[in-house]
Amino acid sequence: MAIYLDDTQRKTLARLATSWAWRTQWPTWLLIVVIYGGWFGVALHVRMLGLPLTAFLLAILSTWYMSLQHELLHGHPTRSPFINALLGFAPLAVWFPYRIYRDSHLRHHDDPHLTHPEQDPESYFVSEREWQRAGSSIRALLAFRNTFIGRLLVGPAFSIAATAADALNKIRQGDLRDVPAWFAHFVALGMLAAWLQQVCAIPVWVFIIGVGYGALSLGSIRSFHEHRAASEHAHRTVINEAAWGWRMLFLNNNYHLVHHDLPHVPWFALKGVYQTSRQQYIERSGDFLVEGYSEWIRQYMFAVVAHPAHSGTAAGVDFLPATGDDFAGQSRGKLRAAGWFGDVTKTHVPTITER
Numbered sequence: 556m557a558i559y560l561d562d563t564q565r566k567t568l569a570r571l572a573t574s575w576a577w578r579t580q581w582p583t584w585l586l587i588v589v590i591y592g593g594w595f596g597v598a599l600h601v602r603m604l605g606l607p608l609t610a611f612l613l614a615i616l617s618t619w620y621m622s623l624q625h626e627l628l629h630g631h632p633t634r635s636p637f638i639n640a641l642l643g644f645a646p647l648a649v650w651f652p653y654r655i656y657r658d659s660h661l662r663h664h665d666d667p668h669l670t671h672p673e674q675d676p677e678s679y680f681v682s683e684r685e686w687q688r689a690g691s692s693i694r695a696l697l698a699f700r701n702t703f704i705g706r707l708l709v710g711p712a713f714s715i716a717a718t719a720a721d722a723l724n725k726i727r728q729g730d731l732r733d734v735p736a737w738f739a740h741f742v743a744l745g746m747l748a749a750w751l752q753q754v755c756a757i758p759v760w761v762f763i764i765g766v767g768y769g770a771l772s773l774g775s776i777r778s779f780h781e782h783r784a785a786s787e788h789a790h791r792t793v794i795n796e797a798a799w800g801w802r803m804l805f806l807n808n809n810y811h812l813v814h815h816d817l818p819h820v821p822w823f824a825l826k827g828v829y830q831t832s833r834q835q836y837i838e839r840s841g842d843f844l845v846e847g848y849s850e851w852i853r854q855y856m857f858a859v860v861a862h863p864a865h866s867g868t869a870a871g872v873d874f875l876p877a878t879g880d881d882f883a884g885q886s887r888g889k890l891r892a893a894g895w896f897g898d899v900t901k902t903h904v905p906t907i908t909e910r
Contacts, residue, residue, distance in 0.1 A: 557819060560832055576823065576824075582821070582822075586626075586806075591645075594617070598613065598755045599755060602756070606761065610765035610769070611765075611769075614766050614770045615770075615773065616647070617648040618804060620648055621770060622822075627640070627653075628653075628660060629818050631821050631822070640653055640654065643657075645747070646740055647747075648770045649768075650718075650767055651718060651740075655722075655736055655740075666788045666815060667788055670782050670783065671865060672685070672865050678865070679701060679710075679863075680864065683865065686863060698863055700863070701863055702860070703779055704856055706775045710771075714771065747762075748762055776851075777795075777848075779851055779855075779860070780793065780845075780860050781795070781811045784861070784865060789839045794809075794812050794813070794837065794845070795844075795847065796809070798847055801847070801848055808825075810825045810836075812840050812843075813828055816839075
């Protein structure tokens with residue numbers, strides 16, 4: 556459901572929807588051609604580029620492809636879920652079937668339950684119960700995941716493990732609805748991996764780890780702290796005024812609050828919508844404004860951005876994150892005990908009104 560700032564914005568967007576770009580979705584069609592053409596073009600020129608550069612470029616293109624898949628599941632460039640699914644079916648990013656990602660992400664758009672670990676499939680929090688049951692090693696790992704470097708290194712592994720566990724649990728419970736999607740994905744993945752190995756001389760392990768895991772790591776830059784725990788729904792979602800290159804890679808999804816409010820707005824219009832009402836969106840977010848991804852790197856490269864345990868149990872319940880100094884000290888000790896770092900920078904855990 557769309558959330559408009561006011562009736563003026565509603566009318567403006569209705570007028571934009573009649574424009575040539577919105578009606579034809581030509582920027583998205585062009586993007587599809589560029590991403591697919593670039594991906595296979597790079598793969599076919601591995602001998603000229605060399606394997607390391609090829610893997611790096613394919614990881615970037617696969618990250619871009621995941622951004623495209625996100626656009627597809629929100630109804631662009633066509634109104635047909637079937638056609639959009641065909642456009643996003645190819646396993647260029649390796650790990651997740653398009654349909655599984657689509658269903659999971661649409662559940663994530665239930666804004667009243669954003670960040671709740673038992674209801675938001677994209678939450679990087681765990682429940683209080685899980686936190687209390689976890690041993691020191693698991694707590695250290697969860698804390699490490701909530702650092703910027705940890706999100707890039709182990710964040711994808713958490714996502715892969717959680718998705719696999721969910722798929723296996725459904726099968727054990729007799730729910731086989733996702734099996735066709737997984738089967739089709741693995742068949743396509745096997746065919747693509749074989750083609751890369753035999754035609755392009757790109758080893759399977761480079762494709763799976765270097766390209767697939769690398770793409771998930773790059774994607775984790777955008778999602779690192781795009782949602783926080785807060786009592787107000789709108790205060791949970793970030794506005795990141797990222798540089799042009801990042802905006803293009805993530806298809807303007809850095810204006811994340813705008814996207815959550817208006818998921819029907821195509822990627823190429825998000826920046827304009829935000830800039831037209833910038834101050835209103837900043838206020839609506841509770842000043843959850845970030846001035847580019849470098850801000851996260853500077854502040855949270857080795858510091859924990861938020862306590863891993865989610866303190867709220869339902870929509871409307873107050874969230875009570877631990878104080879920054881207390882949790883930073885605990886996390887620093889646990890990470891040091893785990894042998895990962897000699898020290899971890901102290902962090903100030905954001906509260907409802909802080910960013």
